[in-house]
Amino acid sequence: GHRLTWQAYHRLDDLQGYLDFLAETYPDLVKLQTIGNSVNGRPIRLLKISNGQTGNKAIWIDGGIHAREWITPATVTYIINQFISNWENEPKYIQNIDWYFAPLLNPDGYEYTHTVDRLWRKNRRGSGRCAGIDLNRNFGYRWGGSGSSKNPCAETYGGSGAFSEPETAAVQKFISGSSAKWKGYISFHSYGQYILYPWGYNRVVPPDYQDLEAVGQKAAQAIKGAGGPSYTVGPAGNTLYPAAGGSDDWAKGTMKIKYAYTIELRDNGRYGFVLPASYIQPTAKEALAAVKIIAEASYTA
Numbered sequence: 460g461h462r463l464t465w466q467a468y469h470r471l472d473d474l475q476g477y478l479d480f481l482a483e484t485y486p487d488l489v490k491l492q493t494i495g496n497s498v499n500g501r502p503i504r505l506l507k508i509s510n511g512q513t514g515n516k517a518i519w520i521d522g523g524i525h526a527r528e529w530i531t532p533a534t535v536t537y538i539i540n541q542f543i544s545n546w547e548n549e550p551k552y553i554q555n556i557d558w559y560f561a562p563l564l565n566p567d568g569y570e571y572t573h574t575v576d577r578l579w580r581k582n583r584r585g586s587g588r589c590a591g592i593d594l595n596r597n598f599g600y601r602w603g604g605s606g607s608s609k610n611p612c613a614e615t616y617g618g619s620g621a622f623s624e625p626e627t628a629a630v631q632k633f634i635s636g637s638s639a640k641w642k643g644y645i646s647f648h649s650y651g652q653y654i655l656y657p658w659g660y661n662r663v664v665p666p667d668y669q670d671l672e673a674v675g676q677k678a679a680q681a682i683k684g685a686g687g688p689s690y691t692v693g694p695a696g697n698t699l700y701p702a703a704g705g706s707d708d709w710a711k712g713t714m715k716i717k718y719a720y721t722i723e724l725r726d727n728g729r730y731g732f733v734l735p736a737s738y739i740q741p742t743a744k745e746a747l748a749a750v751k752i753i754a755e756a757s758y759t760a
């Protein structure tokens with residue numbers, strides 16, 4: 460294993476090597492496991508950071524559901540690095556949470572964006588022009604509804620059924636099979652600078668949406684405080700567009716995880732998915748500020 464720099468986007472093997480390095484270097488704090496394998500047989504890995512106390516609440520953070528959103532695995536690994544390097548000085552609401560990080564949920568797609576098509580979005584089931592399933596239309600809460608396509612060639616093809624893909628099935632199996640006290644779920648995407656909460660499947664909100672809105676607004680303020688730009692807060696279906704089968708809706712709707720968010724990182728359109736590497740550190744730094752706010756709320760939830 461080895462360290463990363465966050466001054467460049469890394470290939471899959473480099474990111475995996477970093478997770479190995481952490482597990483080797485911090486065996487008491489960090490546990491690394493494989494929760495499934497992608498369509499092309501690559502491991503889907505989960506890194507847990509925990510002080511081992513019983514009774515801790517739990518937060519899940521993922522990146523790389525969409526292959527071309529390179530800023531997201533970079534951001535998740537940056538957050539992991541910050542927590543581990545500063546662990547002894549973190550406040551109780553960080554230390555007394557069990558953190559589960561899945562930095563790269565679509566490893567096949569990520570490799571494909573490095574080797575063949577920089578703007579590939581879906582996973583890599585099948586071949587040719589119509590390959591792939593949109594993993595963020597493949598989760599099982601109101602699967603197949605608005606904003607997801609039945610056409611395999613579409614960018615938003617939801618697959619043959621809910622959790623038909625090993626990448627999403629791995630998440631479902633792990634979270635639903637775990638006895639952790641899940642209070643937070645954060646899925647990083649790009650781009651647009653949004654803090655989105657359920658529901659995404661339609662233009663409706665859950666009964667406790669005011670809690671999600673308030674914490675989202677506080678997170679957007681923290682981003683500004685970290686020197687970041689403005690992030691728009693709101694329910695996904697109203698704020699962006701209705702899209703069913705997203706991971707956030709499943710986390711809240713099926714798993715009943717209160718603080719479920721999709722955070723769309725930078726930028727707001729100048730570079731889009733092809734965000735220059737010089738933006739990694741500022742973007743990841745502001746994302747960390749948002750995560751801390753969601754952690755504080757999850758800690759007391």
Ligand code: 0X9
Pocket residue numbers: 525528595648649650655658659660695696699700701702703704705706707708721723
């Ligand atoms: O469309 C998506 O999957 C997300 N935007 S992206 O540009 N990264 O593809 C937004 C998902 C918001 N949540 C739900 N619609 N459930």
Ligand code: ZN
Pocket residue numbers: 524525528595648649
């Ligand atoms: Zn995305």
